[in-house]
Amino acid sequence: MTAPTTVVWELAPRYPRSGPYRLPAPGAPRALDTAECRTLLDEFARLGVVTVEVSGGEPTGRADFADLAAHASARGLGLAFHTDGTGVTPALARQLAGDHRRTARVALAAPTEAADDAVRGPGAYRASVRAMELLASAGVYEFEVAVPLTRHSAERLDALLAVAGIFGARLRLTGDRPPEAAPDAAQRRAVAAWVAEHRERVRFGVHPTGDLAEECGAGRDICLVDVVGDVFACPVARGVRPHGNVRDAGGFAAVARSLVPAVCPAAPAVARPA
Secondary structure (H helix, E strand, O other): OOOOOEEEEEEEOOOOOOOOOOOOOOOOOOOOOHHHHHHHHHHHHHHOOOEEEEEEOOHHHOOOHHHHHHHHHHOOOEEEEEEOOOOOOHHHHHHHOOOOOEEEEEEOOOOOHHHHHHHHOOOHHHHHHHHHHHHHHHOOOOEEEEEEOOOOHHHOHHHHHHHHHHOOOEEEEEOOOOHHHOOOHHHHHHHHHHHHHOHHHEEEOOOOOOOOOOOOOEOOOEEEEOOOOEEEOOOOOOOOOOOEEOOOOOHHHHHHHHOOOEOOOOOOOOOOOO
């Protein structure tokens, strides 16, 4: 294996409730353009990457998103993309339909509009629900409702699972949260028991629950490519030096060879079911 089997790719800059894709500020490194993104997907396929998890800001707001999704499929890559719903249009939902290698992960933080908007901002809940309606009506039934596992959401898992069930989706618990919002010890035990009862309808994101003092696969099984092409071993690390950039000599392949197993920072663990 010359590269991790999974690459987390920040295809758009991280902005809270970003909406349409926005270019970096003047003077900032330039985001990868369409041609560079297509070349990178070609390289992923050649190196044996199995799944590309597209995240960051709102990737579906990029004008070239449908083109890149089609290119990934043509190269045999699995594509899982995260969305806050703002970039999902009826046309895009139809374009994405019918390919079992694509998984949409629609963001949600709480099961009601008032509670979700209090966390993610006004209009967030309706944007996510609208995206789920569009995806389901277009025939994309294999998608997930992605919920950060926090002290708040840990108390509302039944209701969140019910929302996902309305659209035939699975619930995906993720670790994309500030450390101070992590569930406490009692909640972690309760979540572990709850997951054991609902394991067929629940999935986990990258280190969603983990105290990763143990081996986590970062740098070996998974890595991060950010919006300007910098490569990191840990997909949740921030404030560390990248191992290289896909624009450097040798491209992603050269950087992938330099990756070493890393331990990613995360909140205390919830025991996963066997």
